[in-house]
Structures are given as C-alpha cells and as structure tokens.
Amino acid sequence: MSFSSYLPEPVDPEAFAAAPKRLPPGPVGLLFINLGTPDAPDTASIRRYLGEFLSDPRVVELPPWLWQLILRGAVLPFRPRKLAPRYAEIWMPGGSPLLVWSQAQVQAVQAALHAQGKPAVRAVLAMRYGRPSIEQAMQALRAHGCERILVVPMYPQYAASTTATAVDAVAKVAARLRNQPEMRFIKRFHHEPEYIAALAAQLERHWAEQGRGERVLLSFHGLPNDVVQAGDPYHRDCMETAQLLRKRLGVSSEVLQVSFQSRFGRQKWLEPYTEPTLAAWGAQGIRSVDVLCPGFLADCLETLEEIQMQCKDAFIKAGGQSFRYVPCLNDDPLWAQGFAAIVGRHIQGWG
Numbered sequence: 001m002s003f004s005s006y007l008p009e010p011v012d013p014e015a016f017a018a019a020p021k022r023l024p025p026g027p028v029g030l031l032f033i034n035l036g037t038p039d040a041p042d043t044a045s046i047r048r049y050l051g052e053f054l055s056d057p058r059v060v061e062l063p064p065w066l067w068q069l070i071l072r073g074a075v076l077p078f079r080p081r082k083l084a085p086r087y088a089e090i091w092m093p094g095g096s097p098l099l100v101w102s103q104a105q106v107q108a109v110q111a112a113l114h115a116q117g118k119p120a121v122r123a124v125l126a127m128r129y130g131r132p133s134i135e136q137a138m139q140a141l142r143a144h145g146c147e148r149i150l151v152v153p154m155y156p157q158y159a160a161s162t163t164a165t166a167v168d169a170v171a172k173v174a175a176r177l178r179n180q181p182e183m184r185f186i187k188r189f190h191h192e193p194e195y196i197a198a199l200a201a202q203l204e205r206h207w208a209e210q211g212r213g214e215r216v217l218l219s220f221h222g223l224p225n226d227v228v229q230a231g232d233p234y235h236r237d238c239m240e241t242a243q244l245l246r247k248r249l250g251v252s253s254e255v256l257q258v259s260f261q262s263r264f265g266r267q268k269w270l271e272p273y274t275e276p277t278l279a280a281w282g283a284q285g286i287r288s289v290d291v292l293c294p295g296f297l298a299d300c301l302e303t304l305e306e307i308q309m310q311c312k313d314a315f316i317k318a319g320g321q322s323f324r325y326v327p328c329l330n331d332d333p334l335w336a337q338g339f340a341a342i343v344g345r346h347i348q349g350w351g
C-alpha cells in the first residue's frame with residue numbers, strides 16, 4: 001500500500017455541488033437540571049434515590065470502597081425509613097415538591113422566552129438522579145430537532161457536588177452520540193441582577209403581607225469544609241449573593257445573616273449552622289425572623305421540612321415568637337422573566 005492512500009481524495013467540484021443541503025439547526029434546546037427526588041414518599045423509593053445520589057463520588061468524596069461499605073451498611077438500611085414520613089408530610093398532589101416546582105419553573109421560563117420574542121426554544125427538565133433522567137431529556141430535545149443545547153444546572157451558586165456532576169452527566173450521554181449537538185453550559189448565576197432582584201422582590205412582598213421580622217436569615221445548603229478548602233468556590237458564591245442582596249435591600253450585615261443547613265455525616269461542614277443559629281437568636285431575645293433559602297430555586301424537603309418545620313420548632317422552643325418562612329422562587333413570574341433573560345444572554349448568537 002502506498003503512502004499516498006492516506007492522503008485525502010482530491011475534491012471533485014461536481015460531486016461537491018451535488019452534496020445535500022445542510023439541515024437547519026432546529027430550535028435551541030434548554031436542558032434544565034435539578035438534583036432529583038424520590039418517585040414516591042415510601043422507603044423503597046427513597047432508598048433507590050439515596051443509593052444513586054450518595055454513590056456519586058462528586059457528592060461524597062471518600063474512597064469508594066470505604067464509602068460503599070458505610071452507605072450499604074449504615075445509611076441505606078436506616079435513613080430511608082426516617083425520611084419517609086418527612087417526605088409524606090410535604091408531598092403534593094402532583095408529586096414531590098422539588099419535581100412539581102422545578103417543572104412549573106421550567107414551563108414558566110419557556111413561556112417567558114416565547115413572550116420575549118424567542119419562540120424557537122424548547123425547554124425540558126431533567127433530574128441528575130432519578131427521573132426524568134438526563135438521557136431521556138436529551139432524547140426529547142433531539143426528537144424536537146435541537147442541534148444546539150444550553151445546559152442550565154438549577155443551582156445559582158456553583159458547587160462541584162451539584163453543578164459539576166450535572167455537567168459530567170451530560171457529557172457522559174454526549175459521549176455515546178455519533179452526531180453530537182453543539183453545547184453550552186451555564187456555570188453559575190449567583191450574582192446576576194435578575195436573580196438578586198427576584199429574591200429582593202420575594203422578601204419585600206413577604207414583608208408587605210406579614211410585616212418585617214427583626215432579622216433575616218439566608219440559609220444555604222451546606223458543604224463539607226474540606227471540599228471548600230480544596231478549592232470549591234461555593235462558599236464565596238453564597239457570600240456574594242448575600243452581600244448583593246443586602247445592598248439591594250439596604251440592610252446591614254447584622255440584620256441579614258448567612259447560615260448553612262442540611263449537614264450530612266460526621267465531618268465539619270460550613271458554619272454557622274442554621275438550626276443552632278436560630279436557637280441562639282431565640283435565646284438572645286430576637287422575637288421574629290424571616291428565613292429565606294436562596295440556594296434552592298424550588299421548594300423541597302430541605303426547605304419545607306427542615307426549615308419550615310424543624311428549624312421553626314427550634315427557634316420557638318428557644319424563646320422566639322414569630323418564625324416566617326419565605327418560599328423559594330418556584331413559579332414566581334418575575335423570576336421566570338429574569339431567568340429567561342439570563343438564559344437569553346447565554347444563547348446569544350444562536351438566533
């Protein structure tokens with residue numbers, strides 16, 4: 001075989017002219033990704049969900065052989081049974097609140113984009129763990145002819161355990177495709193003016209309806225300290241969101257404070273922890289608090305049960321009088337417009 005057989009064939013201009021026309025690229029696909037939640041508030045469904053979620057090495061960064069022993073031996077046999085009644089208490093007619101509110105938000109963003117004159121977008125929701133899967137959602141976008149996909153992890157603050165693992169999962173599906181779509185990814189939007197404005201409006205509306213508490217607590221989901229020390233920018237993102245919100249509302253760092261909730265396991269996590277902070281405030285004579293969870297775009301177990309029930313009890317038991325939970329942005333129309341604007345900036349040039 002001669003070496004020249006490796007060289008490209010000379011282009012035959014006639015064959016080139018007869019080549020089929022390139023297909024139009026179809027609508028822009030928006031792939032929104034949230035965490036995932038059990039299919040039903042029962043032990044078996046919760047075990048399946050936690051088994052998948054907590055086996056992700058981006059979520060628990062212990063050596064997998066060691067962590068799998070602990071997970072199978074000490075977590076999965078017990079935790080689902082404890083969680084089942086908690087999920088049952090918050091379950092909605094349409095399913096788990098995280099799924100119901102995430103779906104509603106994605107629909108609202110799509111409607112807002114259409115209203116803003118961008119009819120050629122198709123938004124779908126996927127869950128990183130459980131259903132609807134990222135693979136199903138990408139197939140749906142493909143069926144709609146989307147040759148270009150913007151991936152939108154539904155986490156305003158970047159963390160490897162949430163944002164990066166969503167990106168990894170999309171890449172894993174794409175790795176099996178012959179004809180890949182063109183893809184872009186939103187990393188974070190913790191500082192975007194539309195996000196800060198929607199949070200401020202949510203608090204102001206709540207103040208107008210229920211009066212203003214003496215303090216505001218912004219409770220973010222926690223992370224292990226080690227992860228942040230290893231370079232995860234999550235803590236910085238949370239503090240920046242808080243600072244921008246203070247500025248926007250014109251309140252001091254004494255009135256509006258930050259804490260971290262939902263600790264899991266024995267390591268030290270980001271501090272101050274939410275529940276002890278609220279108990280200390282109650283004991284110090286703070287009578288009323290407004291609690292907002294800006295890291296969660298959709299209400300879920302961690303807000304409706306942990307904050308609105310457990311943390312409320314802790315504050316009242318410690319001497320507090322009025323605990324006001326401010327709901328997540330969910331299907332808020334102002335936020336849908338704002339999210340649509342953020343998305344719109346990321347699909348610029350895609351027509």
Ligand SMILES: C=CC1=C(C)c2cc3[nH]c(cc4nc(cc5[nH]c(cc1n2)c(C)c5CCC(=O)O)C(CCC(=O)O)=C4C)c(C)c3C=C
Nearest residue numbers: 035036037038059060098159161162221223264300301302
């Ligand atoms: C090591 C464990 C965990 C890390 C790291 C973690 C980070 C993290 N999680 C969210 C958002 C959510 N977490 C939710 C539930 C949840 N989280 C963990 C553990 C870690 N999270 C567990 C074990 C659970 C299940 C409930 C429990 O056992 O207490 C949820 C709610 C899901 C629902 O079904 O409603 C969300 C949302 C973020 C944003 C984050 C990192 C910044």
Ligand SMILES: [Fe+2]
Nearest residue numbers: 035221262302
């Ligand atoms: Fe979590």
Ligand SMILES: [Fe+2]
Nearest residue numbers: 262263302306
């Ligand atoms: Fe929790």
